[in-house]
Amino acid sequence: MARTQQMRLIELMILKQDITKVIEYLGKKGSFQFQNSLEEQKGSSTDNEEFEADLQYYSDLQKCCNFFEIPLTDLDLSKSTVATEEDTKQAASILSAYNELYQNIKDAGAELEKVTNTSKEALAFANLQVSFSQLVHLSFLSLRIGKIEASLFEDLKKHLAPSAVVIALGEDKSHVMIASSKKAGAIAPQDLKQFGFVEMQLPEDFKGVPADVLTGLENVKAEYQALYNEYMIQKANFAETHKEKILELVKAFAIKVQIGKIQQKIEATEMVYRITGWVPLKDAKDYSQELAKITEDRIAIREFEPREVREVLEGREKVPVKLQHGKFIRSFERIVLSYGSPLYGTIDPTPFVAVFFTILFGMMFGDLGQGLVFLFLGIFMAKGIVKVNGWNKFAPVFMAIGVTSSIMGLLTGEFFSNETLLEPFSMWITGLFGHPHAPIIHLMPSQDPKSIVAMFSVFGVAVAFGFVVNTVGLIINIINNFNLKKYDKALFGKEGLAGAVFFWYVIVLVIRIAVFKHSPAVYDWVIIGVTLFFSAFAEPFENIIMKRKPILENGFGTYLISGMVELIEVFSGYLSNTVSFVRVGAFALSHAVLDFTILTLSQMCGPIFGIFILIIGNAIIIVLEGMIVAIQVIRLQYYEFFSKFFHETGREFKPFTFTLETN
Numbered sequence: 001m002a003r004t005q006q007m008r009l010i011e012l013m014i015l016k017q018d019i020t021k022v023i024e025y026l027g028k029k030g031s032f033q034f035q036n037s038l039e040e041q042k043g044s045s046t047d048n049e050e051f052e053a054d055l056q057y058y059s060d061l062q063k064c065c066n067f068f069e070i071p072l073t074d075l076d077l078s079k080s081t082v083a084t085e086e087d088t089k090q091a092a093s094i095l096s097a098y099n100e101l102y103q104n105i106k107d108a109g110a111e112l113e114k115v116t117n118t119s120k121e122a123l124a125f126a127n128l129q130v131s132f133s134q135l136v137h138l139s140f141l142s143l144r145i146g147k148i149e150a151s152l153f154e155d156l157k158k159h160l161a162p163s164a165v166v167i168a169l170g171e172d173k174s175h176v177m178i179a180s181s182k183k184a185g186a187i188a189p190q191d192l193k194q195f196g197f198v199e200m201q202l203p204e205d206f207k208g209v210p211a212d213v214l215t216g217l218e219n220v221k222a223e224y225q226a227l228y229n230e231y232m233i234q235k236a237n238f239a240e241t242h243k244e245k246i247l248e249l250v251k252a253f254a255i256k257v258q259i260g261k262i263q264q265k266i267e268a269t270e271m272v273y274r275i276t277g278w279v280p281l282k283d284a285k286d287y288s289q290e291l292a293k294i295t296e297d298r299i300a301i302r303e304f305e306p307r308e309v310r311e312v313l314e315g316r317e318k319v320p321v322k323l324q325h326g327k328f329i330r331s332f333e334r335i336v337l338s339y340g341s342p343l344y345g346t347i348d349p350t351p352f353v354a355v356f357f358t359i360l361f362g363m364m365f366g367d368l369g370q371g372l373v374f375l376f377l378g379i380f381m382a383k384g385i386v387k388v389n390g391w392n393k394f395a396p397v398f399m400a401i402g403v404t405s406s407i408m409g410l411l412t413g414e415f416f417s418n419e420t421l422l423e424p425f426s427m428w429i430t431g432l433f434g435h436p437h438a439p440i441i442h443l444m445p446s447q448d449p450k451s452i453v454a455m456f457s458v459f460g461v462a463v464a465f466g467f468v469v470n471t472v473g474l475i476i477n478i479i480n481n482f483n484l485k486k487y488d489k490a491l492f493g494k495e496g497l498a499g500a501v502f503f504w505y506v507i508v509l510v511i512r513i514a515v516f517k518h519s520p521a522v523y524d525w526v527i528i529g530v531t532l533f534f535s536a537f538a539e540p541f542e543n544i545i546m547k548r549k550p551i552l553e554n555g556f557g558t559y560l561i562s563g564m565v566e567l568i569e570v571f572s573g574y575l576s577n578t579v580s581f582v583r584v585g586a587f588a589l590s591h592a593v594l595d596f597t598i599l600t601l602s603q604m605c606g607p608i609f610g611i612f613i614l615i616i617g618n619a620i621i622i623v624l625e626g627m628i629v630a631i632q633v634i635r636l637q638y639y640e641f642f643s644k645f646f647h648e649t650g651r652e653f654k655p656f657t658f659t660l661e662t663n
Contacts, residue, residue, distance in 0.1 A: 003345065003346065003347055003348060004321045004322065004323060004342055004343075004344055004345065004346060004348050004650075005280045005281065005282070005321075005322040005323070005324055006280070006281040006282075007278050007279065007280060007281060007306060007319050007320060007322065007344065007653075008278070008279055008280075008281050008284045008303050008304065008305065008306075009035065009276060009277070009278055009303070009304040009305075009306070009308075009309050010276070010277060010278075010279055010284065010287060010301060010302065010303050010304075011274070011275075011276045011300075011301070011302040011303075011304070012273075012274070012275040012276070012291070012299060012300070012301055013272055013273075013274055013299065013300035013301075014272065014273045014274075014275065014295070014299055015271060015272060015273075015295070015298050015299075016268075016270075016271050016272070016273065017298075018294070018295040018298055018299065019263055019273045020082060020259055020263075021294050021295065022275070022291060022294065022295065022299070023259045023262050023263065024081070024082050024255065024259060025290065025291065025294055026275075026277075026656055027255065027258065027259075027656055027657055027658040028078060028657075028658070029283070029286075029287075030078070030655050030656075030657045031279055031280055031283050031655050032277045032278070032279050032287075032655055032656055033277050033278045033279075033320050033653055033654055033655050033656060034275070034276070034277045034656060035276040035277050035278065035311075035317070036276075050260075051257075051260040051263075051264070054083065054253060054256050054257055054260060055257055055260070057083075057088065057091050057092075057095070057249075057253050058250070058253040058254060058256075058257045060091075060095050060098075061091060061094075061095070061246065061249055061250045061253060062250065062662060064094065064095060064098045064246060065246060065247075065250060067098065067102060067235075068098075068235065068238065068239035068242075068243070068246070069239065070239060070243055070246060070247065072247075072250065072660060072662055075247065075250070075251060075660050077251050077254060077255060077657075077658040077659070077660065078658075080248070080251035080252055080254075080255060080658075081252060081255070082252060082255045082256045082259060083249070083252035083253045083255070083256040084252075087249055087252050087253070090245065090249065091249050091253070094242060094245070094246060094249070097238065098238075101231065101234060101235060101238060104231050105228070105231045105232065105235065108224060108227050108228040108231055109228055111224050112221070112224040112225055112227075112228050115220050115221045115224055116221055120172065120174075142179070142180045142186060142187075143177060143178070143179050144177070144178045144187075144192075144199055145169070145175070145176070145177045145178075145199070145200050146175075146176065146178075146192075146197050146198050146199040146200050147174055147175055147176075147197070147198045147200065148174065148176060148195055148196055148197050148198075149174070149195075149196055150172045150173045150174040152195050152196065153166070153168060153173040153174075153176065155195065156176070156192075156195045156197070159191065159195070160178065160180070160187065160191065163180055163187070164178050164179060164180035164187055165178070165179045165180070166178050167179065175200075176197075178192075178197075250660070251660070254658065254659075254660050254661065255658050257661075258658055258659075258661070277656075278319065278320050278653070280322055280324075284303055287301070288301050288303070306319045306344065318343070318344065318650055318651040319344035319345075319650075319651070320344070320650075320651045320652065320653040320654070321341045321342055321343070321344050321650045321651060321652060321653055322653035323336075323342075323348055323350060323653075325350060325351070327396060328354065328396045328400070329350055329351050329354050330350075331354075331393060331394050331395070331396040331397045332350055332353050332354040332357060332397065333350055334394075335350075335353055335357065335634060335637065336349060336350050336353055337652060339638055339642050339646060339649075340646055340649030340650070341649055341650040341651060341652040342646075342649075342650050343480070343484065343648060343649070343650040344650055344651075345483055345484065346476075346480040346483060346484065346645075346650075347476045347479055347480055347645075349476060349641075349642070349645070352472055352476075352641070353637055353641075354400070356469055356633075356636075356637060356641065357397075357400075357401075357633050357634075357637065358400040358401060358403075358404050359404060359465070360465070360584060360633045360636060361401040361404060361405065361629055361630065361633050362401060362403075362404025362405045362407060362408045363404075363408060363458075363461075363462065363465070363584050363585075363588055364584055364587035364588050364591060364629045364632065364633070365401070365405045365408070365587075365591055365625065365626065365629050366405060366408030366409045366411065366412045366414060366443075366588060366591060366592070367405060367408075367409040367412075367414040367415065367416065367417070367591070367595060367621075368405075368406045368409030368410055368414060368415045368416075368422065369409070369414075369415045369416030369417075369418075369618070370405060370409070370414075370416065370618060370621060370622050371401075371402050371403070371404070371405030371406030371407075371408070371409050372402060372406055373402070373622055374398050374399075374401050374402030374405060374622075374626075375398070375399055375402025375403060375406065376402070377398050377402070378395045378396065378397070378398030378399030378400075378402055379395070379399060381394075381395035381398060382395035382396070382399070408588075409422075410422065410425065410426075410440070411439065411440045411441045412439050412440070412441050412442075412443050412588075412592060413426050413438055413439025413440065414439075414592065414595050416614065416618050417594075417595040417596070417598040417599045417602075417614060417617065417618060417621075418599060419439070419595075419596070419599065422438070422439065423438040423439070426438035426439045426440050441457075441458065442455065443455055443458060443588060443589055443592040444592050444593070444596055455589065458585045458588055458589070459582055459585035459586075461585075462581045462582060462583075462584035462585040462588075463578060463579070463581050463582060463585075465581060465584070466577070466578055466580065466581025466584070466636075466640065467507060467578060469581070469636070469640055469641050470503070470574075470577050470578065470640060470641075470644065471500075471503075471504070472641070473495075473640070473641045473642070473643070473644030473645055474495060474499070474500040474503070474644050474645075475500070476644065476645045477489075477490075477495045477496070477644050477645035477647075478490050478496065478497055478500065480645055481496070487545050487546065488538075488541075488542030488543075488545050488546045489542070489647075491534075491541075491545065492534050492535070492538035492541050492542050492545075493535060493538045493542070494535050494536075494566070494569065494570050494573060495644050495645070496535070496538070498531050498534035498535045498538070499531070499535040499570060499574075501527075501531045502528060502531035502532050502535055502570070502574075503574050505524075505527055505528060505531065506528065506574075507578075509524055509528075532567070532570065535566070535570050536563050536564075536566040536567040536569075536570055537559070537563040537566070537567075538566075539552065539553075539559055539562070539563075540552055540559070577640050580636065580639070580640055581636065581640070583632060583636075584636075587628075587629060587632060591621075591625065591629075594621055594625065595621070597617075598613065598614060598617030598618065598621070599614070601613050601617065602614040602617070
């Protein structure tokens with residue numbers, strides 16, 4: 001059984017001249033966790049001009065990337081180095097060119113917008129060829145010229161009809177002339193105000209805009225458009241030519257800025273910096289050798305075991321926990337860590353989670369075709385053919401559940417809801433062991449008594465597997481408590497050795513009675529009674545073994561009442577823990593029913609629509625039921641497995657690494 005990795009605390013005393021190189025090494029090594037978070041540390045360094053300049057370069061380079069549409073996602077900083085003086089010169093040169101091009105594009109765009117708007121203004125009055133002074137003196141019309149939002153033109157026209165006519169003076173309908181009968185009276189100002197009408201005061205001899213003026217404006221507009229397009233071409237060429245260098249500079253300054261931030265936080269004197277942090281034991285020797293080489297032996301390094309760290313002994317700090325697995329087991333780590341990190345020095349439950357999750361999912365989701373979908377999806381995700389944001393690391397999980405679902409599908413005879421395609425295989429397999437029949441395991445209820453027996457046998461297997469899950473959880477709890485020297489919790493209580501023996505013995509007794517027709521003997525009741533007593537009434541015995549006083553903290557009466565409550569809890573807890581796994585058989589049955597329903601509907605709708613329903617139905621089962629089954633499996637892990645030993649969570653190992661902090 002795997003345990004969490006052994007850790008060591010190392011203390012580094014670093015000269016000021018070496019601090020940058022040391023922090024860069026720690027960030028790239030990726031297995032050093034500061035003893036205290038940087039936010040909690042109070043360094044003696046103050047802000048300096050060099051750090052502020054680096055921060056400005058870093059910020060400007062990111063703005064440069066945004067301007068040139070250079071993506072900053074998925075950048076790997078592990079092979080980059082801290083920015084040098086040469087990098088600073090190159091950054092200054094690139095940023096100067098960027099600022100000049102940015103300003104040119106901004107100015108050209110502003111001029112283009114201005115001349116475009118002017119051209120629109122002029123064009124709006126191109127249709128007005130009669131002197132306005134002649135129009136306003138008409139005896140039967142009242143005229144107004146002004147601006148409105150083009151989108152409100154139709155609404156204004158409808159609102160003023162039939163008392164007034166609204167005429168668009170330009171193609172975009174933002175300039176209008178309102179003509180109304182003088183007999184009907186003047187148009188109320190509020191009728192125009194609600195549409196945002198702004199009246200324009202024009203000279204009395206205004207006749208519109210001369211054609212040569214319009215032509216001149218269009219020529220100027222074309223010149224600015226050409227200039228703007230030229231700058232945009234320069235932008236695209238600059239981005240293509242300098243993209244790699246800009247990204248290199250972004251990564252270099254990202255490292256330098258983070259080093260500067262850390263340098264301002266850590267404990268320091270005028271000449272010496274002190275850094276303490278946790279590293280895995282297997283890396284501790286490398287740190288000593290490589291840091292000595294980097295600093296030319298100008299460094300003092302001390303190494304401590306967890307039991308030598310005062311904060312750990314006093315309970316003020318938990319040793320960070322690092323899990324180490326292969327690619328398959330590692331893909332299940334999130335299930336464990338989302339519940340909580342194991343305590344340092346305890347058993348790592350991730351391998352068990354991987355096995356239990358895979359088997360339980362397959363038992364509840366038995367279909368060869370649907371299982372193969374999961375299998376190939378996992379393969380494609382692993383190969384990078386299919387990319388699902390943040391999910392490709394779970395490719396081994398998809399492959400594993402695909403295999404177990406396919407195996408269960410072979411046993412139940414299901415292939416994309418079809419129950420006949422796998423009959424030859426089932427007949428061949430069962431024929432090797434006796435009378436041929438299909439499917440191998442019959443989940444769907446029928447009038448055949450054998451099918452009922454087979455269906456209930458699935459529930460029996462599910463409960464039996466639940467017994468295994470509960471047992472493993474109890475064993476982990478007992479071993480963990482012995483390792484942590486919590487002998488009271490290891491020996492007594494519901495999840496201690498006493499409770500475990502009670503649980504196991506009752507299960508064995510039930511099997512003896514049901515299968516072998518044994519009758520309970522006196523020693524059976526003695527063993528059950530003794531283990532049950534130490535499970536429910538454990539308090540004084542726990543205090544005695546741990547030498548705690550008083551033995552009965554709240555008196556005998558309270559002890560007796562709490563013991564009776566705990567007695568009920570032991571019975572109900574173990575019963576619910578076991579019966580809870582009946583849901584595995586229930587989901588297996590419901591999956592078979594869903595497959596049967598999809599197949600029946602497809603047969604009822606004819607060959608053409610039937611294929612469509614079969615495809616859609618299987619897709620719904622794969623997505624929706626796949627999610628439901630996954631949630632149920634995780635629930636069983638949390639409540640029936642983790643609850644046995646996860647009474648206290650540890651501190652997850654989160655090493656310091658360089659990251660890209662975007663604005």
